[in-house]
Amino acid sequence: MDNTEFHQLISQAENKLRKAGIDTAATEVEIVLQTLLDVGRLDIYLHGPKLLDETIIKKFHEIIDRRVTRYPLQYILGEAYFYGRKFLVDRDVMVPTPETEILCELAINYVVNEGLEYPEILDIGVGAGVISVTIACELPEAWVTAVDISRPTLTVARKNAAMHEVESRINFMKSDLFSSISPEQKYDIILSNPPYISEKVYEELPPEVLADPKISLVSGAEGLDFIKRLIDQAPDYLKKGGRLMFEIGFDQSAKVTKISEADPRYRSFSLMQDLNNIDRVVVLGV
Ligand SMILES: C[S@@+](CC[C@H](N)C(=O)[O-])C[C@H]1O[C@@H](n2cnc3c(N)ncnc32)[C@H](O)[C@@H]1O
Structure with missing residues (x-):
């Protein structure tokens, strides 16, 4: 394939995706090519024309045609990126979102700044x-x-x-929030990206989000059922001075502030904003 044909292939695919209402068409086409060619972003343009053979071109068209139906690209490719690392995803798990990286960064900074040795961390709703x-x-x-x-x-x-060679330091368990955690066990940090969407908002979500398992998104009429249980039970599982950190929905800040501040077991409360200046992560200290 020569350079002109290569650029035509790209622009036709972008147009198809754009027509289907996908704003991130150009980025997604690049991701598809990076995955199929197993090269970095710039190498797509440097080496793409000579690397593309008939089999890859066929796969490329299949992926674009599937994506036009608004099925998430991450499920089609079977992978997603988070905090610079590749993760396998399938229909059993929610596709990770970049906002959740804020939660990780806060927890990492907290451990480093407090100089915690061998920190014990609980992640509820692991996905x-x-x-x-x-x-x-x-x-x-x-x-x-x-x-x-x-x-x-x-x-x-x-x-x-x-895949990331950390399985020896992660203990996986099936549990309804804290139900499988021993009451004697206490953590330095409890983290959660909970389901926080209300039944009403769920109905209006874009097709890509609706492809996620419903249990990973919806939590009661106001989207607050899981969060209320988390705030109520977490103090029993935190070490003295420990932190509960969790993500919230774009419109939940006032309600969650009220619930948290009404609980006398929490001695500190703070909110962190995402890149759009929306309150996104709540940090509660006991
Ligand atoms: C929003 S997803 C978060 C997944 C992942 N941590 C992430 O950030 O991409 C919420 C997760 O909570 C799990 N979940 C829902 N209800 C739960 C419950 N009562 N106890 C434990 N996990 C629950 C879901 O199965 C889902 O994996």
Whole structure:
């Protein structure tokens, strides 16, 4: 394939995706080519024309045609990126979102700034394992307990832990929030990216998000059922001075502030904003 044909292939694919309502068409086409050619972003343009053979071109068209139906690209490719690392994903787990990287960064900074040795960390609602694996990779002394109510989710998370060679420091368990955690066990940090969408908002979500398992998104009429249980039970599982850190929805800051401030067991409360200046992570200290 010559350079002109190569650029035509790219622009035709971008147009198809754009027509289907996908704003990130150009980036997604690049991701598809990077994955199929197994090269970095710039190498697509340098080496793409000579690397593309008939088999790859056929696969490329198949992927673009599937994506036009608004099925998430990460499920089509079977992988997603989080905190600079590759993670396997399938329909049993939610596709990780970049906002959750803020939660990981806060936890990592907290451990480093407090000088915690061998920190014990609990991740509730592990999904594909992005939080637990990131923490274990970034903090080589950390011990992580990772729980989820969904057994198939734990299978995917275990594979990701093995892929990043941290499975020996992550204890995976099936659990409904804290139900499988021993009351004697106390953690330095409890982390969660909970389901926080209300039944009403769920109906209006774009097709890509609706492809995620519903249990990973929805939590009661206001989207607050899981968060209320988390705030209520976490103090029993935190060491003195420990932190509960969790993600919230774009419109939940006021309600979650009220619930947290009404609980006298928490001695500190703070909110962190995402890149769009939306309150995104709550940090509570006991
Ligand atoms: C928003 S997803 C987060 C997944 C992953 N931690 C991430 O950030 O991409 C929420 C996760 O919580 C799990 N979950 C839902 N209800 C739960 C419960 N009662 N106890 C434990 N996990 C639960 C879901 O199965 C899902 O994997």
